[in-house]
Structures are given as structure tokens and as C-alpha cells.
Amino acid sequence: MEAQEIVALEQQYVVHTYNRPEFVLDRGEGVWVYDTEGKAYLDFLGGIAVNALGHCHPAIAQAIEAQACKLLHVSNLYHTAPQALLARDLVESAPGIDRIFFCNSGTEAVEACIKFARKYGKANGGKTAFVAFEHSFHGRSMGALALTAKAKYREPFEPLMPGVHFSPFNDLEAAVQLMAEVKPCAVIVEAVQGEGGIYPASPAFLQGLRQVCDEHGALLICDEVQCGVGRTGNLWAYEASGVQPDLVSVAKPLGGGLPIGVAMAAQRVASLLEPGDHGSTFAANPLICAVARAVLSTINTPDFLASIRAKGAYLGGRLEALAAKRDNITEIRGRGLMWGVETPMNTKDVLPAGYREGLLLGSSGEHVIRLLPPFIVEEGDIDEAVARLDRVLAGA
Numbered sequence: 001m002e003a004q005e006i007v008a009l010e011q012q013y014v015v016h017t018y019n020r021p022e023f024v025l026d027r028g029e030g031v032w033v034y035d036t037e038g039k040a041y042l043d044f045l046g047g048i049a050v051n052a053l054g055h056c057h058p059a060i061a062q063a064i065e066a067q068a069c070k071l072l073h074v075s076n077l078y079h080t081a082p083q084a085l086l087a088r089d090l091v092e093s094a095p096g097i098d099r100i101f102f103c104n105s106g107t108e109a110v111e112a113c114i115k116f117a118r119k120y121g122k123a124n125g126g127k128t129a130f131v132a133f134e135h136s137f138h139g140r141s142m143g144a145l146a147l148t149a150k151a152k153y154r155e156p157f158e159p160l161m162p163g164v165h166f167s168p169f170n171d172l173e174a175a176v177q178l179m180a181e182v183k184p185c186a187v188i189v190e191a192v193q194g195e196g197g198i199y200p201a202s203p204a205f206l207q208g209l210r211q212v213c214d215e216h217g218a219l220l221i222c223d224e225v226q227c228g229v230g231r232t233g234n235l236w237a238y239e240a241s242g243v244q245p246d247l248v249s250v251a252k253p254l255g256g257g258l259p260i261g262v263a264m265a266a267q268r269v270a271s272l273l274e275p276g277d278h279g280s281t282f283a284a285n286p287l288i289c290a291v292a293r294a295v296l297s298t299i300n301t302p303d304f305l306a307s308i309r310a311k312g313a314y315l316g317g318r319l320e321a322l323a324a325k326r327d328n329i330t331e332i333r334g335r336g337l338m339w340g341v342e343t344p345m346n347t348k349d350v351l352p353a354g355y356r357e358g359l360l361l362g363s364s365g366e367h368v369i370r371l372l373p374p375f376i377v378e379e380g381d382i383d384e385a386v387a388r389l390d391r392v393l394a395g396a
């Protein structure tokens, strides 16, 4: 089938919630994807922080093959080994976390955290409000969307979950004041904000939030859907600040390309949850759990995490050098393999110029180019991507 015909089918039959470029992706290998015409693209978006091990990683392919021939799905009414083992692996990876709730996406992971925090808050003084931050993104359901800062995403669908209060990001004083006023059951924060523009939280901000949560008996929820599972060079992005959250939402990279979501909970929250409180038909089937175990065990080694920090520092250095020579870069922000390049240009023009150069880039709004390369990226790939980005910014 020709690319044009595939695009025409999509335009006729799929709800138009995405603007897609005119090519059709067909296969991938490592940091590269190829369209149906055979054109190669260096993938520096990684399926929006999902393809942490790149495309067609052997550990993932083998896990899929082995489990697909054994058992795919039986529902959560029964015990299966891959789920139990993945839960153990996750708990052991996160000090302070005692139990795992499984679901299918980042939004669902946040939604589970919302429900668990509500149950905790009601049992501890009847608290129901939430504090979230400007530039936050937590998902698209009526609860997760309520915690998402961008008015354009929220307003067409209001009324959403009530009782959400936004505070400026990285401004501890403002958060302290707001919390005294609204007495929330929980505060939700991304240690590095992703969709909102790649803004890293300062360690002092996260430490201060932990302290003020403790003072008010509120829970600290870290949304690690984008920044977690090694992206920043720590397995969990909040680790860099030394804080321990009460709830953690995880998704994007954990399934290596298959859908999985996880809400990780400390015992004092988990102990309030009973059969019937929450559930999912699809979640944590043996296939996705076998794959997630392969992903997690590949990433969660000291050497692999150190390699992410080294490559991340290299990418950051190359972007700084690019910024020094290009006046259409106004700021570079990021950590590990998560970078934002702020530009006065519109990302609506930058991304298509990237496609022409054979480079897949992301955007965070109109003026931040977002880079989320797979963790298996090599320095040579980074050089090539930065050279292509240079041509994009020169010509777009």
C-alpha cells in the first residue's frame, strides 16, 4: 500500500485529534525508524519517552516471543508469575515504596494515585483537595486532566474533578502558603516537567514539598511517567533530591513500547486499599509484565544508569555548544536524556524541517523542541542528531 493511501484512510476514518506528517512509519532498529519509502529517521523522540531501549531491542523481542507462546491474558482474577515478579522488582527498585497497583497508561497511573490519595485524605481528617503546579501535565482523563495546568487542554471539558489548586513551579514559598490555605490530601509534582517544557525541579523545591506535606499530613505524589525509569540517569528522577514520595506514577518507558501503567505506593497508603477499591481488566497481563521485567532489568544496573548520565551530559554539552552559535536558541534545559531547546521559532515549523532532515523531534508547546532519545543512543548518534538539528534551525 502507498503512503498516500494510508494517510487518506487515516484522514477519513480516525478521529482528528492529531496532526500527523505525510510519511508512514514502517519499521525500526535501534535509534532509527524507516518510512514506507525507505527513508531513515534518527528517532530523538523515542515514541514520546517510551522506546527507552530503542526499536526492536533483542531483550524485548525475546521476552515477547517467549511469553506470547505461553500465556497472554487471564485477567486480574488469577495469580500469574510475571506480575508478581514485576511487582517485587519495582518495589525493590524504590526505597520507601511497598506495593504496586497495575494499570495500562500514564493517565491511569495518575488516576489511581488520585483515588488512593483521596481515600487516604478522607481517612486522615477528611482532606480532598490537590495541589499541582504550573506547566504540569498529568494526563487526559477527568481526574488527571484536572491536575494538568494547560487551560487549553482543560477548558473544553469542564467541569472536571473539583478542588485542584495550581502553584508556581519551583516556588516553595508559594506552595507553602497555598497548602496552609487549601489543606490538600496530596501534592503532585514531576521531578522534571515533560510536556510543560522540560523544567527540572530544584532539589530544594522537592525537599521543601516533602517537608510541608509531612507538616500537613498530605501525600507527596511524584509523577514519573515521563522522567522515570532511568530517563534522567537515576532510576527515579526524584532520587536526585533525596526525597521519598508516598505515591509514584510510572508508565511510558516501562513497557518498552507496550502499554503499562503503575501506581507505586508506600504502605501507609496501600494498607487502606481493599478488594473492589480499584481494578483493571487488562492490566499487568503476563505478556506486558514479562516485557517490563526485561526493560527494567536492562536499565536498572549501575553501569547502564551511569551510561545514561554520561550520554546525557554529552548531549547537553553539544546542545550548549549549538546554543552558543545559534541566536534562534534562547535556552537549553534538561537532565539525563531529557532535553528542551527553547527557540523563538514555532515548533510547528521546526518539526517538519526535522522530518525533511531525517530527524524525529518532539515539542513542548510552541517554543520548546523536546529531545527524548532512547537510552541506547551512542555519542555518534548524538553528533548526527545535533548536526541535523543545526541544519533544521539554520533553514527552517
Ligand SMILES: *Cc1c(COP(=O)(O)O)cnc(C)c1O
Pocket: 105, 106, 107, 108, 110, 137, 138, 139, 140, 190, 194, 195, 223, 224, 225, 226, 227, 251, 252
Ligand atoms: C504522558 C504523561 C502522562 C500521561 O500518560 P499517558 O500514557 O499518555 O496516559 C502523565 N504524566 C506525565 C508526566 C506524562 O508525561
